[in-house]
Amino acid sequence: MEIQNSKSPAEKMNALNTIRNSINKVLNFIRNYFSEVPLLGWFIGALTAVLLEQLVGRLIALSLGLPKIPILFGFVTMLKHPYLIPSTILYMLIVYILPIVSIARLTVPITNWLAGKLLVLPIIISVIIHLGLLYLIMHLWSGISDYRVLMLKFTLIAVMVTLSLNVVNGYMGEFSCSHPGFMALGAYGASICTVVLFVDDSMFGPALLPPAIGPFMFPVALIVGGCLASVGAFLVAIPSFRTRGDYLAIVSLAFTFIVKSLIENLEIIGGPRGLSSQPNWANLPSIFICAVVCVWIINNFVRSTLGKALNAVRDDEMAANVMTVNTRRTKMTAFLFAAFWAGVAGGLLAHVLRYVNPGTFGIQKLAEVLAMVYFGGLNSIQGSILGAIGFNILSEALRPLAIYKWIIIPSMLILIMIFRPTGLLAFKEFDVKKIISPKQKQKKEVQNVIASN
Amino acid sequence: MSLLLIEKMTHFFGGLRAVYNYDLEINTGQVRGLIGPNGAGKTTIFNLVTGIYKPTEGKIFLDDRSIVDLKPHQIASEGIGRTFQNLRLWRHMTVLEHVKMARYSKLTYGLIGAFFGTRKRRKEEAENEEKAYHLLDMLGIRHLTDQVVTNLPYGAQRRVEMARALAIDPKILFLDEPTAGMNPEELIEMIEIIRQINKELGLTIFLIEHRMKVVMELCERIQTLVFGEVIAEGTSEEIQNNPKVIDAYLGKEAVS
Numbered sequence: 189m190e191i192q193n194s195k196s197p198a199e200k201m202n203a204l205n206t207i208r209n210s211i212n213k214v215l216n217f218i219r220n221y222f223s224e225v226p227l228l229g230w231f232i233g234a235l236t237a238v239l240l241e242q243l244v245g246r247l248i249a250l251s252l253g254l255p256k257i258p259i260l261f262g263f264v265t266m267l268k269h270p271y272l273i274p275s276t277i278l279y280m281l282i283v284y285i286l287p288i289v290s291i292a293r294l295t296v297p298i299t300n301w302l303a304g305k306l307l308v309l310p311i312i313i314s315v316i317i318h319l320g321l322l323y324l325i326m327h328l329w330s331g332i333s334d335y336r337v338l339m340l341k342f343t344l345i346a347v348m349v350t351l352s353l354n355v356v357n358g359y360m361g362e363f364s365c366s367h368p369g370f371m372a373l374g375a376y377g378a379s380i381c382t383v384v385l386f387v388d389d390s391m392f393g394p395a396l397l398p399p400a401i402g403p404f405m406f407p408v409a410l411i412v413g414g415c416l417a418s419v420g421a422f423l424v425a426i427p428s429f430r431t432r433g434d435y436l437a438i439v440s441l442a443f444t445f446i447v448k449s450l451i452e453n454l455e456i457i458g459g460p461r462g463l464s465s466q467p468n469w470a471n472l473p474s475i476f477i478c479a480v481v482c483v484w485i486i487n488n489f490v491r492s493t494l495g496k497a498l499n500a501v502r503d504d505e506m507a508a509n510v511m512t513v514n515t516r517r518t519k520m521t522a523f524l525f526a527a528f529w530a531g532v533a534g535g536l537l538a539h540v541l542r543y544v545n546p547g548t549f550g551i552q553k554l555a556e557v558l559a560m561v562y563f564g565g566l567n568s569i570q571g572s573i574l575g576a577i578g579f580n581i582l583s584e585a586l587r588p589l590a591i592y593k594w595i596i597i598p599s600m601l602i603l604i605m606i607f608r609p610t611g612l613l614a615f616k617e618f619d620v621k622k623i624i625s626p627k628q629k630q631k632k633e634v635q636n637v638i639a640s641n
Numbered sequence: 642m643s644l645l646l647i648e649k650m651t652h653f654f655g656g657l658r659a660v661y662n663y664d665l666e667i668n669t670g671q672v673r674g675l676i677g678p679n680g681a682g683k684t685t686i687f688n689l690v691t692g693i694y695k696p697t698e699g700k701i702f703l704d705d706r707s708i709v710d711l712k713p714h715q716i717a718s719e720g721i722g723r724t725f726q727n728l729r730l731w732r733h734m735t736v737l738e739h740v741k742m743a744r745y746s747k748l749t750y751g752l753i754g755a756f757f758g759t760r761k762r763r764k765e766e767a768e769n770e771e772k773a774y775h776l777l778d779m780l781g782i783r784h785l786t787d788q789v790v791t792n793l794p795y796g797a798q799r800r801v802e803m804a805r806a807l808a809i810d811p812k813i814l815f816l817d818e819p820t821a822g823m824n825p826e827e828l829i830e831m832i833e834i835i836r837q838i839n840k841e842l843g844l845t846i847f848l849i850e851h852r853m854k855v856v857m858e859l860c861e862r863i864q865t866l867v868f869g870e871v872i873a874e875g876t877s878e879e880i881q882n883n884p885k886v887i888d889a890y891l892g893k894e895a896v897s
Contacts (some may be wrong), residue, residue: 485756492755492762493741493748493769496734500742503731509713510691510723512746512809521752567733615733 225292226626228306229299231321233292237284238328245283245332252279259335263585300626307625318624323476330472337472339584341540344479345533346576350560351486351569352529357558358566358614359490360522361502366424366440367530367557369447370417372549374531375538376451378413379463382406382539389465391458399467406469410478410535417531418524420447425523429516444554451546462545463538470539478536482529487569487618489525498522499567556583559601565611569618575611643702644669644845645690645813650699652682652689652869659685660869663699667813672839672846674860676853676880678889682869683849684726687815691723692716704812718746722811724802726818726849730790736801737786740773741766743808776804780834796827803834807842814838816848820855828855835859857881865889 245257252275258265261284262276292299306314330336349367356364384392386402397405420443428439452460489495497518500508509515538544556579564575582600586593604612647665651658659682667673675683688694690701692713701709708716722743731739747769754762777783780800785793790801799819806814819835820828832855838844839859850856856863857877865873865880867889873880880886 488758489755492750492758493745493766494750494752494755496738496742497745499734499738500731503733504729506693506713507725507729507731508742510693510717511743511805512714512717513742514714514745 222289222293224296224300224627226296226299226303227318227624228303228321229292229295230288231318231325232295232299233288233290234325235321235328236291237287238325240287241283242328242331248282249279254279257332259333260339260581260584263581264588267586267588303624303626307621311621314624315620319480323473326476327472338540339580340472341470341475341536343577343580344475345537345540346560346580347479347573348482348529348533348536349557350564350572350576351482352526352533353557353561354564354566354568354572355486355490355498355522355526355529357561358568358571359495359498359502360519361498362519362523363434363437364424364440364523364526365437365554365558366421366443366527368549368551368553369440369444370420370527370530371534371537371553372447372451372546373417373420374410374413374534375544375549376413376457376463377416377531378409378535379466379538379544380457381409381412382467382469383463383465385409387465387467391463402467403469406474406539410532413535414528414531417527417534421524421527422520425520429519429523441554444549444551448546448549458545460546462543462547464543466539466542466544468539468542470536475536475540478532482532483569483573483618486529487620490569491617494518495522559597562611563601563604565608565614565616567610568613568616570616571611571613574613578612643667644704645847646700646702646705647690648700648702650686650689650696650701652685652694652696652699658869660689660696663866663869663871665864667845667847669812669845670839670843671862672835672848672860674856674863675847675849675866676851676856676863677866681866683866684817685869686866687723687817687849690716691721691815714746717809720810720812721815722806722809722813723815724799724806724817724819726821728798728802730798730801730805732791733789735787735789736777736782736793736804737770737773739790739801739805740776740808741769743805744769744772746809773804773808776807779807779837780804795822796824796830799823799827799831800834803838807838807844811844813845813847816846818849818851820850820852828852831855832858853881 241257249255249257254265254272254275258276258279262280265276266273303314306317326340330340349371353364353367356362380392382402382405383389385397385405386395386399388394424436424440424443428436451457457463490498497508497513497515500511500513501515501518505515508518534549537548560575560579561572562575563579564573565571579597582597583593586596589596608614643666645665645667647663650660650663652660663686665673675686677683685694689696692708692711692715696709699709700707703716703719703721706719708719708721711719731742734742748765750759750762750765753759754765774783774786777786780803782797782800782804785797785801790798793801803816803819816835820831823831835846835848836859839846846859848856848859860877862875863877863880864871865883865886872885872889873883875883
């Protein structure tokens with residue numbers, strides 16, 4: 189009996205191990221097979237897929253028995269009508285996966301050559317071409333329906349917010365809960381600017397400036413919103429940065445509530461009813477540009493020695509101090525900087541919704557932003573981008589499940605916290621040059637590593 | 642003219658007298674030692690001079706300038722580099738990043754440079770990198786440049802800390818038990834490194850040590866600290882034969 193009992197768990201472990209090994213083998217094979225594909229190749233593959241959908245997507249969908257093109261990768265369709273699962277999967281396979289995979293793999297020699305050629309030119313040209321392609325893909329993809337446009341806008345804004353919170357919670361290692369407050373300040377700041385200056389509004393009277401110059405002043409309004417958020421951050425930072433630890437979390441949480449109730453009680457800007465009639469300037473290109481600028485500047489910052497000082501402060505503040513780092517200034521700068529971007533994102537959000545009310549920026553928003561940061565990964569730009577995109581897609585895809593959504597998403601978060609406590613892609617450097625350069629086969633490297641071990 | 646001058650420095654932790662009437666005068670190029678039993682207040686003296694604690698009383702001058710009211714990062718920029726008894730490295734950062742970070746106060750590109758990646762920033766970062774490589778070469782850890790420090794063996798971590806302290810271009814280097822926890826080979830290497838830093842860079846060194854071998858070999862003059870007070874000061878022979886020192890280390894019975 190005893191022997192049998194002791195044997196069966198071991199056998200189970202063995203079976204589990206073999207399964208895990210075979211999964212790893214398959215994953216490694218896939219990784220190896222596509223290791224040569226440069227980013228350019230993936231973009232061209234995606235572009236083909238999106239074009240295909242645009243041209244014959246409807247036809248394919250109808251012939252597969254789907255009522256229309258699945259809007260968000262078919263998640264919603266599958267959850268609502270389980271009998272459509274096979275045809276939805278087939279659709280995804282035909283329209284997205286097969287074209288992307290095959291074209292990315294087949295064009296490897298061409299795209300690698302092209303990426304290499306582009307790198308000879310100044311890096312900025314190569315980056316602009318990549319970004320242009322990315323925008324084209326997004327534009328074409330979202331051309332199918334307005335819902336996709338809205339989704340993309342929200343996702344890009346979420347990327348900005350997540351990134352800015354990651355500067356504080358990831359790079360600096362403090363725990364700030366004030367991002368909804370900063371977003372609210374930014375949203376109201378930017379909205380008041382645009383509504384007062386360029387819109388004939390019942391609340392603020394006629395426009396002060398001709399609306400024609402409005403779109404050019406939109407960035408200024410966003411910057412005003414961002415600066416307002418920075419002022420708020422300054423007020424939080426003064427009392428809470430004297431010490432480390434929980435104080436910032438508590439003070440910043442209080443700040444979020446203060447901002448919310450302050451706006452609720454300011455009748456001049458609409459109080460709890462909110463503020464509406466923002467001009468429709470936050471279109472996809474402008475949000476895309478904002479997000480790119482945000483990623484660029486934050487990445488520049490965290491990769492400079494001035495920005496790395498944040499990591500030094502997080503890992504050992506005393507050592508940082510003794511190594512000439514002005515820790516107080518470093519922390520202040522980073523906090524105001526993060527708040528600025530949260531404010532800009534808030535301003536964009538207000539102009540996407542064209543309505544803003546204080547209720548949006550409550551504890552639920554905080555939970556969402558924190559979830560995106562910790563889901564994606566601390567201390568990494570890729571992590572934040574992945575976190576924002578992943579979380580947004582997930583929460584939209586699970587929308588048909590209604591209330592169960594809020595059981596599934598948190599439990600996934602718990603699982604991630606257990607198995608990868610710092611998030612999916614934590615502590616990575618975002619090296620643009622490395623990302624866009626042509627790829628070599630990795631096999632040789634792997635062998636070397638094995639040999640050296 | 643003395644490089645570092647400390648006069649009548651006293652410090653209390655609440656009611657506990659940690660350091661009392663401490664005097665020190667170090668001239669350029671010297672290697673000085675500070676020994677004493679556990680809890681004598683040696684590290685407290687380091688913390689007081691580097692600004693982590695503010696002395697209750699006393700004056701500290703570096704190059705005839707009072708540094709007693711400066712913040713730790715300002716004192717460091719003035720030219721006091723130090724290492725810690727139990728390593729204080731930044732666990733998520735690479736070796737190169739450590740050394741570059743200590744050049745923080747030398748950077749002038751400011752936030753504009755940090756945000757937009759200006760030419761000035763690229764130039765300064767490249768200069769710092771070169772300087773960092775030079776230091777890594779000197780301490781024999783060039784091959785570890787891109788390693789995260791937590792993966793390194795203990796001896797290498799000590800060297801990283803030393804390289805980091807040297808990167809701030811110090812006038813005087815404070816070493817807090819530089820050989821703690823090292824095996825005999827590492828110990829000999831570390832003594833060599835300290836000697837090299839003193840001879841080649843002409844750097845003044847002030848070190849705390851527990852191992853007599855290291856102190857006797859390196860230091861010109863040694864102070865012995867017991868309960869926050871200097872009980873003896875002199876050359877290594879004088880210290881070794883001083884009955885008060887033997888008392889403090891071995892207890893009264895051993896002498897009699």
